[in-house]
Amino acid sequence: MSLPCNSTFPAGFIWGVATAAAQIEGAAFTDGKGESIWDRFARQPGKVHGGDTLDVACDHYHRFDEDFALMASLGVKHYRLSISWPRIYPDGDGELNQAGLDFYARLFDAMARHGITPWVTLFHWDLPQALEDRGGWRARETVEAFGRYATTVVQAFADRIEHWITLNEIRCFTQLAYGYGLKAPGVKVDAATLNQIYHHALVSHGLAVQAVRQYGGPRAQVGLTDNSDVCIPVTETPADIAAAREWYRRKNLHLLGAISNGGYSDEYLERCGKDAPKVAADDFALISAPTDFLGLNLYTGPFVRAGADGEPEEVLLPSAYPKADSPWLHWAPQVIYWGTRLAHETYGVKSIYITENGCGYNDEPVVAGEVNDLHRREFLRAHLRELQRAIADGIPVDGYFLWSFMDNFEWEDGYERRFGIVHVDFATQQRTPKLSAHYYAAVISANRVV
Numbered sequence: 001m002s003l004p005c006n007s008t009f010p011a012g013f014i015w016g017v018a019t020a021a022a023q024i025e026g027a028a029f030t031d032g033k034g035e036s037i038w039d040r041f042a043r044q045p046g047k048v049h050g051g052d053t054l055d056v057a058c059d060h061y062h063r064f065d066e067d068f069a070l071m072a073s074l075g076v077k078h079y080r081l082s083i084s085w086p087r088i089y090p091d092g093d094g095e096l097n098q099a100g101l102d103f104y105a106r107l108f109d110a111m112a113r114h115g116i117t118p119w120v121t122l123f124h125w126d127l128p129q130a131l132e133d134r135g136g137w138r139a140r141e142t143v144e145a146f147g148r149y150a151t152t153v154v155q156a157f158a159d160r161i162e163h164w165i166t167l168n169e170i171r172c173f174t175q176l177a178y179g180y181g182l183k184a185p186g187v188k189v190d191a192a193t194l195n196q197i198y199h200h201a202l203v204s205h206g207l208a209v210q211a212v213r214q215y216g217g218p219r220a221q222v223g224l225t226d227n228s229d230v231c232i233p234v235t236e237t238p239a240d241i242a243a244a245r246e247w248y249r250r251k252n253l254h255l256l257g258a259i260s261n262g263g264y265s266d267e268y269l270e271r272c273g274k275d276a277p278k279v280a281a282d283d284f285a286l287i288s289a290p291t292d293f294l295g296l297n298l299y300t301g302p303f304v305r306a307g308a309d310g311e312p313e314e315v316l317l318p319s320a321y322p323k324a325d326s327p328w329l330h331w332a333p334q335v336i337y338w339g340t341r342l343a344h345e346t347y348g349v350k351s352i353y354i355t356e357n358g359c360g361y362n363d364e365p366v367v368a369g370e371v372n373d374l375h376r377r378e379f380l381r382a383h384l385r386e387l388q389r390a391i392a393d394g395i396p397v398d399g400y401f402l403w404s405f406m407d408n409f410e411w412e413d414g415y416e417r418r419f420g421i422v423h424v425d426f427a428t429q430q431r432t433p434k435l436s437a438h439y440y441a442a443v444i445s446a447n448r449v450v
């Protein structure tokens with residue numbers, strides 16, 4: 001099947017925007033919220049650009065009503081947000097903070113008033129520091145605590161939430177945090193510990209799925225958001241496509257591979273050798289329980305080709321290759337097409353939502369009341385064309401969430417790096433929709449690439 005290049009998207013296609021609690025809420029110690037590992041990390045010298053903290057961020061905690069009014073004015077009807085675990089359980093476990101649940105109840109009420117449907121991520125990296133002090137993701141205790149937290153949240157909001165996302169980007173809060181030490185808690189563990197941490201993340205995903213199935217009500221849908229290592233064939237020829245597919249399969253063996261396989265493959269266990277994770281008897285019954293969709297955060301990916309011996313090889317990026325200001329974010333719009341296609345082909349996924357896609361730049365000044373981010377408009381248009389191609393090829397993509405609604409705390413890059421389609425002046429909290437916001441509003445309204 002192929003569609004003419006200016007055709008509309010399928011009726012009911014979900015257009016949304018995304019954020020995460022720690023990056024926008026601020027109010028880091030308000031109404032009983034506990035300390036998160038990011039609150040702690042940001043206070044360690046040299047960890048976050050400019051010494052920026054999450055204390056105020058976009059002050060969304062106090063401004064959500066006007067933020068939803070702005071969102072609605074752009075025609076956005078779907079919003080992916082996350083819930084802050086330390087707002088609900090300040091110590092990660094044990095005593096519940098009712099004020100935390102009350103905050104999200106007010107937030108969801110406001111969204112309903114503005115006609116915006118919530119898509120809720122249960123964990124977007126803000127682990128309670130108290131749990132990190134007892135071992136963090138190294139410890140099985142954290143997995144059990146996450147299961148209790150997920151159950152509490154699903155029980156509290158089952159009447160309002162139909163779309164649940166268990167975890168955001170396992171790779172980032174495991175490998176980048178405990179492997180490379182770039183993200184909180186900023187440590188470097190050994191290979192066996194890191195493999196155990198991946199496993200704990202997978203079990204946590206499974207416990208959240210179980211919570212949604214038990215308490216989410218008949219209409220609830222649940223899935224994981226993964227940032228798979230997407231491999232893009234340098235030329236779309238059978239040889240390079242096969243190489244990209246094989247490279248993708250190998251790179252995702254420990255996460256999506258294990259989930260879809262119902263266990264760790266021999267290939268993965270051989271790769272781990274003596275550092276293989278310890279797996280409890282029922283773990284994979286949880287981990288591989290069916291889900292309703294797969295969320296994919298698609299930003300970039302390596303270009304892969306068939307080498308001389310037929311083995312996949314990554315092509316090095318020349319210095320002239322275009323990048324966003326985030327050094328890891330080289331332009332590769334085909335990540336949308338290949339990210340969704342490889343997930344569908346490799347794991348048989350039947351429903352995919354792109355839960356994040358966007359770009360981060362530093363200098364986006366407000367001039368005469370406008371932010372001329374033509375670079376982001378161009379980025380979005382190129383990526384949406386690839387989304388259209390994926391759909392035309394029959395890949396089951398049901399929605400797209402742009403990262404991000406507004407500039408926010410970009411983790412170790414602090415407030416310097418802007419991903420929003422709405423500009424935030426962090427001194428005054430003034431919001432200014434950028435050119436890209438008006439562009440995206442036009443896309444949503446026309447339900448096609450404009």
Ligand code: PNW
Pocket residue numbers: 020168169172227297299328356360403410411419
């Ligand atoms: C995602 N990489 O993070 C997160 O889900 C967001 O919270 C974040 O703000 C956004 O993308 C932009 O960075 C990523 O190194 C961080 O490939 C790093 C990578 C990918 C995604």
